[in-house]
Amino acid sequence: METLNLIKNDPWLEPYADAINGRHKHASEKEAELTNKGKQTLSDFASGYLYFGLHRTDNGWVFREWAPNATQIFLIGTFNDWKEEKKYSLKRKANGNWEIKLPADAMKHGDLYKLMVHWDGGCGERIPAWTNRVVQDEQTKIFSAQVWAPEKPYKMKKKTFKAATDPLLIYECHIGMAQEEEKVGSYREFQEKILPRIAKDGYNCIQIMAIQEHPYYGSFGYHVSNFFAASSRFGTPEELKELIDTAHSMGIAVIMDIVHSHAVKNEVEGLGNFAGDPNQYFYPGARREHPAWDSLCFDYGKNEVIHFLLSNCKYWMEEYHFDGFRFDGVTSMLYYSHGLGEAFCNYGDYFNGHQDDNAICYLTLANRLIHQVNPKAITIAEEVSGMPGLAAKFEDGGYGFDYRMAMNIPDYWIKTIKEKIDEDWKPSSMFWEVTNRRQDEKTISYAESHDQALVGDKTIVFRLIDADMYWHMQKGDENYTVHRGIALHKMIRLLTASTINGGYLNFMGNEFGHPEWIDFPREGNGWSCKYARRQWNLVDNKNLAYHYLGDFDCAMLEVIKSVKNFQTTPIQEIWHNDGDQILAYMRKDLIFVFNFNPKQSFTDYGFLVPAGKYEVILNTDNPDYGGHGLTDDTVKHFTLSDPLYKKEKKEWLKLYIPARTAMVLKRGK
Structure with a gap:
């Protein structure tokens, strides 16, 4: 048997070749079985x-x-x-x-x-x-x-749409909490009020949560009862179709947060005991219930269940024109333990026989099907264990996802903010964390998602500024804590977004430092929507400092989009010094320079770079973004020759770098 590219690309996987080949063979044989040995397609089967x-x-x-x-x-x-x-x-x-x-x-x-x-x-x-x-x-x-059979069903105006993935810039959102008012928002309101904001900000994809019908609003859409029904609490199917159609007309792709990792326990509303058989859709015995999520686990070994779930993928693409999916809870699917209590310290942990080969087979087939229905579709795995091959091509021995979530990055930022004083932030550690990934798998990098915004956790801005957000976000009244928070918020995002190898994700409102946490209406808060909404007035009010962060986010995305295929250009580290807390790296003609030092600014700090003229195109210290304006960014920076580096065609770029700032410079011709 010819060695799969997944193993060729990573010799450390060679001891596990039998397991990798076995999984690949399992998916191939199951596809042959479901398609009657190729007499029909997987898409035909999933109808x-x-x-x-x-x-x-x-x-x-x-x-x-x-x-x-x-x-x-x-x-x-x-x-x-x-x-x-x-x-x-x-x-x-x-x-x-x-x-x-x-x-x-x-x-x-x-x-x-x-x-x-x-x-x-x-x-x-x-x-x-x-x-x-x-x-x-x-x-x-x-x-x-x-019964849903309107006399005039909505007809999509934009029949074909190709998502822009150069790079993929995802705005993670939730229809119900996208409104300013203390209520559940609608598809129509999102289309009219929120889509224009997203387009203006520069994102080219929305990832919508909580689309599949769920009995409990506060589950964030993760306890699904009706897998083929778009949640009616936000409006009608026709209104969701119009929202997607409108997004496409704006050049925005629409992917869905799909939940196939588990199902709600409800029996009347859901599948929990459909015809007096609690195992019709779910695993028997101890594997039926998810111990942490109070939900039920699908039996991926049953062809009828595979048929149900694959058909579900195709349905959302064909009926609603979704451009793809972010698969929730993939770690939970991959392991008998659901990943609970596992450390995943070495490759042996991925091939120790504790993996659910049925679930692995299903995920592989789901990716095969989705890309058969739409070759340009986007699939993303939310997976924390680091399972090798998840976002590698099926032909190479992988599971076929286009991207995997870089879940290590938000964990790293939260841990750093919580546990380290500013003087102990190490640029070498930061750079390693945002670039540490498998070379044959694309990732979606993000500083924070909805996970960090929920009750029980804190967003980056709330960890940085906390209660001072209530008293000192008025322009002119910012104190040290607010200035520090604004500066680090921009720097963390710039470092995360500028080192992507696939795409970048932001959760709705976090781009401008939305205060407080998300708390859905429940008995404990009097069924209030006060914390299950987005306060857009904060970023719209030019007298408040929130707009600095929103404006910077927009400018940052413009820089990233200014380089063709930015996400595939090599990242070349120029310099790091943990003592000075300085980091510099290059992508094509752009140089990114960070000074995480909270106290010390540096004059004439030198970097060896390709010879030429450099111009600052983005600076976190720009007053337009809440900075102090300590540098003159109209100045062109010319490199200085050094006979020692003539052969390398490198010269010295000398910069003034204020404390706790970052800048992006572009090399001129």
Whole structure:
């Protein structure tokens, strides 16, 4: 057998060649099985949403459900006063499937419905597993499926769209909390008020959380009940489609935070005990429940479950034109332990037999399918263990994700801020942390995501400034703590974003230092939305210092986008000195210089760089971004020759670098 490139690229993986080859073979054989040895495509196989669920036909309706343990199933709803009637009784078909065909007047758009499922020893109301619309009654709080067949369904104006990934600049967002008002925001409001902000800021992709229907709003969308239903608390399917269409017209890609790592336990709303069989969709025994998340774990070894989940991926791409997915909780899927209590210290921890080969196979097939449906689709793995090959090509022995989240970076920044005084921040350590990654796998770098903004944690700006945000963010009234926080916030982001090898991510509002934490409405806070919103007025108010951070973020992205294929240009370290706390590196014609020293500014600090004229194009100390303006950035910097480095074509660039500042210089022709 020819050695896979994953192993060729990393000789340390050679001792685990059998395991890597075995996983690759497992996925190949499963794909052959599901596609009848290539007689159909994986995309053909993943079309379950066109068969199951409720569909309008030329002469009426057809409804189908997979419920092998059921003995009888009725459709009940507003059309029959929620009563079991013979004419709404489903017929058992082959392979555990059930079906009913109804005349056109049997139901109408907007009707509510459920299934009444009978099994040996019991019965119960269930929301269909494949339903594409679920709504909650405001008074009773009860969820029901809804017939969704509008007379004029939304038609996408932009039929084709290619995401800009040069580089991928992701704005992570949540529809419900994107509004200023203390309420749950809507798809329409997001489209009209927030998309223009994102486009103006310079991001070319949004990653939307909490799209799949979830009974508890405060779960942030991670306890999914209805996998094919776009959450109705934000509006209608037509409004979500229009939002995506509008984003595309602005050149913004739309990816979805998809949850296939687990499901909510709910039985009436979800899949927890669908037809009296608690294991229809989920692993049996001790592996059924996730010990930390109070949720259920899919049985990725069942073809029917693979069919359900793969069809789910294709559905969101075909029906809504999503450009890809960020897969949540991948670490939890990969390991029997869900990664809990594991240190992942060496390669042996990835190949010790404690991995779920079924889940690995599913993730590989999901990537195969997604890129078959749309070769330009984007897939990102949220994975903390560092599993090798996750974002390597399938042909090379990898799992096929386009990117993996660089989850080490936010952890590093939080740990540094929490545990070290400014004088102990080491540029060599910072540079290693933001560039430490597998060469054959692209990553999404980020300083912080929604994780750091939740109750129980703190955002970077809140850790840096804390309570002084309430009293000293008025321009002209900033104290030392605020000045320090603003300076480090910009420097941390610039170092993180300028060292990417794939893409960069920012969570909604963090670009301008949104204060406080996110706390969704719950009993403990009187069901208030006060902390589940974004206070855009803070960045819009030019009398407050927040706009400095927002303006800097915009300028930083402009610099990154000014270099073609910035993310693939080599990063060349020029210099670091942990004593001085100075760091400098180069990407193409740009030089990035950081002085993390809290007290000492340096005059005529020299770096050996390619000869030429250099101009400052971004400076964290610029007064426009809340800096002190200690340098004259109109000055052109000419390098000074040194006979010792003539052969290397290097000359000295001498700079004045104020304390706690960073600058970007561009080499002129």
